[in-house]
Amino acid sequence: MHTQMSNFEVLFTEGHARRGRLKLAHGVIETPVFMPVGTYGAVKTLTPTDLENAGTQILLGNTYHLYLRPGLEVLGAFGGLHKFMNWQRPILTDSGGFQVFSLGQNRKISEDGVVFRSHLSGDKIELTPEKAAEIQRVIGSDIAMVLDECVALPATQEQLDQAVLRSYRWADRFLKEPRLKGQQIFGIFQGGTDIELRKKSLGLTLELPVDGIAIGGLSVGESHDEMIAVLEGVAPHLPPKLPHYLMGVGTPLDILEAVNQGVDMFDCVLPTRNARNGGLFTSDGLLNIRNQSHKLDDKPIDLECSCETCRGYSRGYLRHLFLTKEILGCRLATVHNVHYYHRLMLGIRSSLEAGTFRSFYEQWKPRLRAAYASEKSTDSVFGSGAQQE
Amino acid sequence: MHTQMSNFEVLFTEGHARRGRLKLAHGVIETPVFMPVGTYGAVKTLTPTDLENAGTQILLGNTYHLYLRPGLEVLGAFGGLHKFMNWQRPILTDSGGFQVFSLGQNRKISEDGVVFRSHLSGDKIELTPEKAAEIQRVIGSDIAMVLDECVALPATQEQLDQAVLRSYRWADRFLKEPRLKGQQIFGIFQGGTDIELRKKSLGLTLELPVDGIAIGGLSVGESHDEMIAVLEGVAPHLPPKLPHYLMGVGTPLDILEAVNQGVDMFDCVLPTRNARNGGLFTSDGLLNIRNQSHKLDDKPIDLECSCETCRGYSRGYLRHLFLTKEILGCRLATVHNVHYYHRLMLGIRSSLEAGTFRSFYEQWKPRLRAAYASEKSTDSVFGSGAQQE
Numbered sequence: 001m002h003t004q005m006s007n008f009e010v011l012f013t014e015g016h017a018r019r020g021r022l023k024l025a026h027g028v029i030e031t032p033v034f035m036p037v038g039t040y041g042a043v044k045t046l047t048p049t050d051l052e053n054a055g056t057q058i059l060l061g062n063t064y065h066l067y068l069r070p071g072l073e074v075l076g077a078f079g080g081l082h083k084f085m086n087w088q089r090p091i092l093t094d095s096g097g098f099q100v101f102s103l104g105q106n107r108k109i110s111e112d113g114v115v116f117r118s119h120l121s122g123d124k125i126e127l128t129p130e131k132a133a134e135i136q137r138v139i140g141s142d143i144a145m146v147l148d149e150c151v152a153l154p155a156t157q158e159q160l161d162q163a164v165l166r167s168y169r170w171a172d173r174f175l176k177e178p179r180l181k182g183q184q185i186f187g188i189f190q191g192g193t194d195i196e197l198r199k200k201s202l203g204l205t206l207e208l209p210v211d212g213i214a215i216g217g218l219s220v221g222e223s224h225d226e227m228i229a230v231l232e233g234v235a236p237h238l239p240p241k242l243p244h245y246l247m248g249v250g251t252p253l254d255i256l257e258a259v260n261q262g263v264d265m266f267d268c269v270l271p272t273r274n275a276r277n278g279g280l281f282t283s284d285g286l287l288n289i290r291n292q293s294h295k296l297d298d299k300p301i302d303l304e305c306s307c308e309t310c311r312g313y314s315r316g317y318l319r320h321l322f323l324t325k326e327i328l329g330c331r332l333a334t335v336h337n338v339h340y341y342h343r344l345m346l347g348i349r350s351s352l353e354a355g356t357f358r359s360f361y362e363q364w365k366p367r368l369r370a371a372y373a374s375e376k377s378t379d380s381v382f383g384s385g386a387q388q389e
Numbered sequence: 390m391h392t393q394m395s396n397f398e399v400l401f402t403e404g405h406a407r408r409g410r411l412k413l414a415h416g417v418i419e420t421p422v423f424m425p426v427g428t429y430g431a432v433k434t435l436t437p438t439d440l441e442n443a444g445t446q447i448l449l450g451n452t453y454h455l456y457l458r459p460g461l462e463v464l465g466a467f468g469g470l471h472k473f474m475n476w477q478r479p480i481l482t483d484s485g486g487f488q489v490f491s492l493g494q495n496r497k498i499s500e501d502g503v504v505f506r507s508h509l510s511g512d513k514i515e516l517t518p519e520k521a522a523e524i525q526r527v528i529g530s531d532i533a534m535v536l537d538e539c540v541a542l543p544a545t546q547e548q549l550d551q552a553v554l555r556s557y558r559w560a561d562r563f564l565k566e567p568r569l570k571g572q573q574i575f576g577i578f579q580g581g582t583d584i585e586l587r588k589k590s591l592g593l594t595l596e597l598p599v600d601g602i603a604i605g606g607l608s609v610g611e612s613h614d615e616m617i618a619v620l621e622g623v624a625p626h627l628p629p630k631l632p633h634y635l636m637g638v639g640t641p642l643d644i645l646e647a648v649n650q651g652v653d654m655f656d657c658v659l660p661t662r663n664a665r666n667g668g669l670f671t672s673d674g675l676l677n678i679r680n681q682s683h684k685l686d687d688k689p690i691d692l693e694c695s696c697e698t699c700r701g702y703s704r705g706y707l708r709h710l711f712l713t714k715e716i717l718g719c720r721l722a723t724v725h726n727v728h729y730y731h732r733l734m735l736g737i738r739s740s741l742e743a744g745t746f747r748s749f750y751e752q753w754k755p756r757l758r759a760a761y762a763s764e765k766s767t768d769s770v771f772g773s774g775a776q777q778e
Contacts, residue, residue: 040709040710040713040715041706041709042710042715042717044715044716044717045716045717045720046717047697047701047717047720047721048701069709069712069713070684070705070709070712073685074684074685074705074709077685077687077705078685078687078703078705078706084703084705084706084709085706086701086702086706295459295463296462296463296466296467298466298467308436312436312437312475313475314467314473316459316463316466316467316473317430317467317473317474317475320429320430320458320459320463320473321429321430321431323458323459324429324458326429326431326433327433327434327716327719327720328431328433328434328435328436330716331434331436331716331720332436
């Protein structure tokens with residue numbers, strides 16, 4: 001196996017759950033960790049300083065979007081995404097595959113790769129494993145993801161089987177490409193909700209020199225319970241010495257459950273996208289700041305929260321900003337939601353350090369289920385959970 | 390005359406130009422001063438902390454907009470605008486008159502006041518001197534402006550004469566209303582470009598117990614040279630012991646010329662509105678950040694600038710943010726432009742303290758004229774200079 005796996009250290013475990021530490025080119029990150037999504041080289045409305053203040057250790061950048069804008073010429077000239085966007089801490093980039101597959105009719109898959117039309121210019125563009133590796137080298141991310149074939153669920157057995165084999169062959173080609181110094185490369189396994197196929201895909205992926213393993217093909221249409229069932233099925237087989245990344249997930253409840261099954265890393269657009277729609281995360285569920293009930297409320301979003309927004313601004317003022325379409329409202333809401341996710345991860349990490357994760361889990365699972373899974377009103381806000389911001 | 394005029398102290402003079410200090414309920418401001426416009430209780434995209442970091446001493450709030458949203462019920466419940474928006478420093482509010490007059494066909498003026506239809510709900514609303522005073526008491530601004538009748542230029546002599554007399558009667562009624570403790574009230578004189586009428590209006594206004602005097606009815610359609618001619622005509626007659634405020638002005642050149650004619654206070658939407666359109670203020674003129682020429686440029690907007698934006702971000706990155714419609718671009722551009730205006734005022738104040746304003750003026754006038762008056766391309770960006778943000 002690959003020698004770089006020593007970059008990841010598991011400090012504490014409790015059941016499948018792990019408290020780990022991952023050394024990357026731009027710094028060390030403490031896991032379990034949540035990565036805010038900065039599609040175009042910016043987490044919408046926030047500066048790098050805001051992100052650091054909110055507790056962000058590592059960002060996710062979208063290869064597909066960055067390849068279209070600003071493109072490799074600009075990213076190359078600026079010496080990569082870190083310098084371009086003035087972010088000093090680690091960055092993980094997806095491979096662009098997920099976005100390309102979500103283009104639907106506008107892309108054509110072959111063994112060589114995916115040909116698609118830019119959603120901006122209409123230009124025909126080819127994404128191959130070699131190209132995905134090149135783009136991520138130019139971006140200079142700390143963690144690059146292999147190009148995989150992602151299948152929307154439900155799918156036929158043949159579609160799932162083929163995606164597993166093709167993803168393996170593409171990962172193999174990706175990993176044979178030149179490697180940027182210090183850049184780690186994570187493999188991705190597929191298999192839909194079929195546990196046996198998942199185990200086969202995981203085994204194939206681990207034949208390759210990967211620095212981490214990602215669970216792909218979830219958060220693509222299946223239910224929360226189906227997703228958790230997959231995690232339960234694969235958890236005993238995940239490589240103990242590599243970091244485990246669940247792509248594009250999820251709600252606070254999803255994250256708690258996934259940590260309980262041994263997942264170390266997460267990314268999702270929920271906190272940032274909800275913020276711009278006026279949906280604010282609290283211990284009691286998603287709060288719609290536009291509601292009339294907040295009109296005269298001088299309390300912060302969450303009395304327990306110490307973010308910049310909760311320290312300085314009332315619900316009544318935030319509601320006013322949303323009703324008047326003031327950009328500052330989106331910004332202050334984003335600060336809060338990102339902080340909420342990081343605080344959840346901090347709580348999880350602290351309980352693992354103290355050996356009390358089991359009770360943390362038992363305490364928070366019903367609260368988060370009540371807050372984020374049982375209410376119909378949250379479904380439309382949560383949407384599809386797609387990785388693109 | 391009114392006893393509160395001792396709140397203003399002139400520290401240095403050079404020609405008509407003055408370096409002053411104005412004591413207000415929420416703090417002391419150093420003049421000449423520029424006031425960014427926060428129409429709805431927020432300077433678009435910025436927090437109070439951002440404003441303080443950029444050098445903002447005092448904000449302008451728009452009475453008309455705040456009356457419609459969030460309205461007096463909310464502003465009253467929160468104890469005024471300062472607490473509502475979390476801004477500790479002084480606030481000046483206009484009277485709402487300018488916005489109402491700019492509604493054109495949708496308002497009807499009588500001796501009692503102005504009746505207009507809300508641009509939001511279509512509801513019929515009346516703005517009288519008494520109502521304008523009440524709204525500004527609830528807002529709790531440090532400086533309230535009397536309700537005046539503002540006339541668009543060009544106008545007939547009869548229109549101008551009537552506006553002068555009506556503005557005087559309305560100011561008299563306004564000043565007879567109860568006064569919020571510590572709130573200062575500025576009068577406004579009119580008269581278009583007619584110097585004799587201006588002098589008459591000024592004299593009438595100074596019969597009233599005003600704490601400061603504003604030059605109204607400029608930046609309403611006349612040319613830069615016409616505006617400067619009015620300032621030259623009235624400068625010798627402005628009351629030396631009161632602060633002089635030129636409403637809704639202006640470009641950097643306008644401000645330099647107006648300081649030279651004895652103006653102490655300014656507000657304008659140019660820095661904030663231009664920022665959101667990608668127009669960035671520099672010593673060499675307005676820079677359109679969308680231009681292709683900035684694509685690979687790793688220099689900041691302005692090498693001489695020390696704002697947060699210029700310290701952390703390149704022209705190439707800012708261009709990318711604007712092309713991808715990232716809100717962060719508007720925010721970083723606004724930080725820079727507001728800082729630019731405050732730095733201009735700081736330069737003016739420093740030169741007055743050093744007794745070198747004359748040479749500062751001679752040095753900067755041709756530069757600013759070349760940068761901000763001669764280029765056709767800036768005309769469309771500068772627009773009408775209306776006070777509303």
